[in-house]
Amino acid sequence: MNNLYLIRYGEIGLKGENRSIFEDKLMSNIRKAIKPEDKSLKIYKTPGRIFLETTADPQIVKGRLLKTAGLVSFSPVKKLNLEYEEIQESVLDSAKQYMKDKEKVTFRISARRSNKKYEYDSMELQYNLGEYVLESIGEDKISVDLHEPDLDIHVEIRKNHAYVYSESFEGMGGLPVGTTGNVGLMLSGGIDSPVAGYMGLKRGVKLTPIYFHSFPFTSDRAKEKVIELAEVLAKYQNEIDLHVVNFTEILKEINEKCPEKLITLIMRRLMIKVSEKIMEKQNGKAIITGESIGQVASQTLEALKVTNNVPKLPILRPLLGLNKVQIVNLAKKIGTYDISIQPYEDCCTVFVPDSPETRPTIQQIKEGEENLNIDDMIEKAVKEVEVINIRPY
Amino acid sequence: MENIYLDNAATTKVIPEVIEKINEVLETHFANPSSLHKLGINSEKIVKKARKNIAETLKVNPAEVIFAGSGTIANNIAIQGTVKRLKKFGKRIITSKIEHKSVLDIFSYLQKEGFEVKYIPVDQKGIIDLNKLDEALNEETILVSIMAANNETGSLQPLQKVSKLINQFENLYFHVDGVQAFGKVPLNIKEVGIDLYTISAHKIHGPKGVGALYIDNDIIIDKILFGSNQEQGFYPGTENTPGIAGFGQAVNCLPNKEQLENISSLRDILKDEIKEEISDVIINTPTGKMAAPHILNVSFANIKGEVLVHSLEKDGIYVSTGSACTSRKDKISHVIKSLNLPKNYRNGSIRISLSPYNTKQEMEFTVQSLKKHVESLRKIMR
Numbered sequence: 001m002n003n004l005y006l007i008r009y010g011e012i013g014l015k016g017e018n019r020s021i022f023e024d025k026l027m028s029n030i031r032k033a034i035k036p037e038d039k040s041l042k043i044y045k046t047p048g049r050i051f052l053e054t055t056a057d058p059q060i061v062k063g064r065l066l067k068t069a070g071l072v073s074f075s076p077v078k079k080l081n082l083e084y085e086e087i088q089e090s091v092l093d094s095a096k097q098y099m100k101d102k103e104k105v106t107f108r109i110s111a112r113r114s115n116k117k118y119e120y121d122s123m124e125l126q127y128n129l130g131e132y133v134l135e136s137i138g139e140d141k142i143s144v145d146l147h148e149p150d151l152d153i154h155v156e157i158r159k160n161h162a163y164v165y166s167e168s169f170e171g172m173g174g175l176p177v178g179t180t181g182n183v184g185l186m187l188s189g190g191i192d193s194p195v196a197g198y199m200g201l202k203r204g205v206k207l208t209p210i211y212f213h214s215f216p217f218t219s220d221r222a223k224e225k226v227i228e229l230a231e232v233l234a235k236y237q238n239e240i241d242l243h244v245v246n247f248t249e250i251l252k253e254i255n256e257k258c259p260e261k262l263i264t265l266i267m268r269r270l271m272i273k274v275s276e277k278i279m280e281k282q283n284g285k286a287i288i289t290g291e292s293i294g295q296v297a298s299q300t301l302e303a304l305k306v307t308n309n310v311p312k313l314p315i316l317r318p319l320l321g322l323n324k325v326q327i328v329n330l331a332k333k334i335g336t337y338d339i340s341i342q343p344y345e346d347c348c349t350v351f352v353p354d355s356p357e358t359r360p361t362i363q364q365i366k367e368g369e370e371n372l373n374i375d376d377m378i379e380k381a382v383k384e385v386e387v388i389n390i391r392p393y
Numbered sequence: 394m395e396n397i398y399l400d401n402a403a404t405t406k407v408i409p410e411v412i413e414k415i416n417e418v419l420e421t422h423f424a425n426p427s428s429l430h431k432l433g434i435n436s437e438k439i440v441k442k443a444r445k446n447i448a449e450t451l452k453v454n455p456a457e458v459i460f461a462g463s464g465t466i467a468n469n470i471a472i473q474g475t476v477k478r479l480k481k482f483g484k485r486i487i488t489s490k491i492e493h494k495s496v497l498d499i500f501s502y503l504q505k506e507g508f509e510v511k512y513i514p515v516d517q518k519g520i521i522d523l524n525k526l527d528e529a530l531n532e533e534t535i536l537v538s539i540m541a542a543n544n545e546t547g548s549l550q551p552l553q554k555v556s557k558l559i560n561q562f563e564n565l566y567f568h569v570d571g572v573q574a575f576g577k578v579p580l581n582i583k584e585v586g587i588d589l590y591t592i593s594a595h596k597i598h599g600p601k602g603v604g605a606l607y608i609d610n611d612i613i614i615d616k617i618l619f620g621s622n623q624e625q626g627f628y629p630g631t632e633n634t635p636g637i638a639g640f641g642q643a644v645n646c647l648p649n650k651e652q653l654e655n656i657s658s659l660r661d662i663l664k665d666e667i668k669e670e671i672s673d674v675i676i677n678t679p680t681g682k683m684a685a686p687h688i689l690n691v692s693f694a695n696i697k698g699e700v701l702v703h704s705l706e707k708d709g710i711y712v713s714t715g716s717a718c719t720s721r722k723d724k725i726s727h728v729i730k731s732l733n734l735p736k737n738y739r740n741g742s743i744r745i746s747l748s749p750y751n752t753k754q755e756m757e758f759t760v761q762s763l764k765k766h767v768e769s770l771r772k773i774m775r
Contacts, residue, residue, distance in 0.1 A: 216701075216704040217703070218703075219699060252773055351774075
């Protein structure tokens, strides 16, 4: 059986001439997400909204629509013939469904008639259908509230069909993935970076996660963990290319040649350098990190300044405004938290200086990097990056 | 060079004889051993044969052996079944600080349930303090659970002496987790006076998912699982016939005395060469007859065990830090902690565990690889 979904989008509407590009992208993202479940799905737009018709399991459809950026909300819709009795029963059914475990509720009918040939106009529809619901259920259980009803039953009369819906699910909002550009995400195994990636996805970026693997200092289990994280993120953009950089030689070199208290900072600078080189090849427009201000020694404003000093691409830090509890809550919501807390070493914990520099200057870092001779190593790391293509469905 | 598998205390490679047996049972004896028809009877015979093999090896009566889903489950049946039975006689239960997680976890659960738990400490060689045990024992004590061989250091516990102390008391059962010792350490459980003894198939080149529990005929424990009558009702559910048959077959192939001596001498080669070739090491495994033959636990100063494990992996050598069951969770295992090592050695332990299928060349290659990596890691991780 075909189920129908009415999909609303918000911000896209504001985008002037680009509007159709955004709408088409949203439609294509929805199509990609649902198609593995139903090859013959139909998706089409009417002014201001998108309709999806599919046989796919409603729970699966719901899950995927809620992971589609750019979608503000959606409603499962009943598509009916224009027979008044049919509409009447469907409206009553919606009210009964909603009443199930409740003692007393308020409701209203919001009717729209674009088919002007229909026997009732919208006012008449609202009145007649409302009266039918009141009489059938009983005024002791249900009453009308036109301003703030618990239940708002929508009825739309179009040329060939009538549509009835009352439930609405809130989506991610934001912009459709892929509309703003390709962006690198420095993905570690921790709690923050996947959340930073999610924030980027909400703003329509297409993520290229980059992970720095340092076997044998970090275990292959740490890499498996990052792959799992990338699989979660992949559900938001239907496909993701995880880039795994072999960082061991560079790390050894830093460890050998640089002052101990600067190791973490220099390591981060080089990670950004490698990330930028990877993104250059893919027409990348920025790099996202999970940094926040003052969370750890490498995230003081001075530290952020010296890491920022490296790239030409802008570094986006969407978690700047959040505290740890908020980040953890988001991680739980998107499903990365339980993966992130698995206890495998990451390279940041293997080479932790006893007393890291928290007030570094650019001069100090430049001197600290003086003995490094790693251009070849960086070239090699970029050239030999392992790309893992992840398709979640 | 082929892979050198030295993590046999975690689990072992299933040997061809066992695979063949399991295949045969999967293909031919699929019937439910509880079914009345001939096919069922044939399946029952398979289980019976395996039970007999194991009973003979343990020198006990087949009726004293029940199969369970793993060593962990057998430990649960033994420990929880004992306290359920004997709680009317007292609330004290005793174990050691270096037991396997599957025992410690049950004890900490029982502690929350109101039992009085005593954990006996160990000395630097990982052997329990008998004086402390003597002090802890009283009329209220209903269970003592001590492992035969420790899974991380290989240290053998003085079970005979423990049994002697226990024998002064009544209404007190003696459980031994023999998972690591079975097939490697000669032990007559009847003579020692053990009431409950746990073993597992996958540590002796058998399949995963099957363990067994010896329950002395003279004791009664309560059931903790319910559902039907298989395994005398202690482990209800349709028998894992292929697993049990594989277990029986693995027992047939246990190493003989000569092979055991060979394992032990390979372990000693490893130990001696490590001490000779690499500086600043502490051997955590006791020497000679005080340890199981197949385990060597070594701590390297200023090294992270996990990084060393991965470095050896690059040379195709597979060892572990701590035990496989704890190494994912805690940074330092409770066993290593209880050995009171100097601070710079605590993170740097690895466990090398052998099987009859390892060779002298493998030991030599391993020592060279260890030497190479320890030296380079010490340089890097200053």
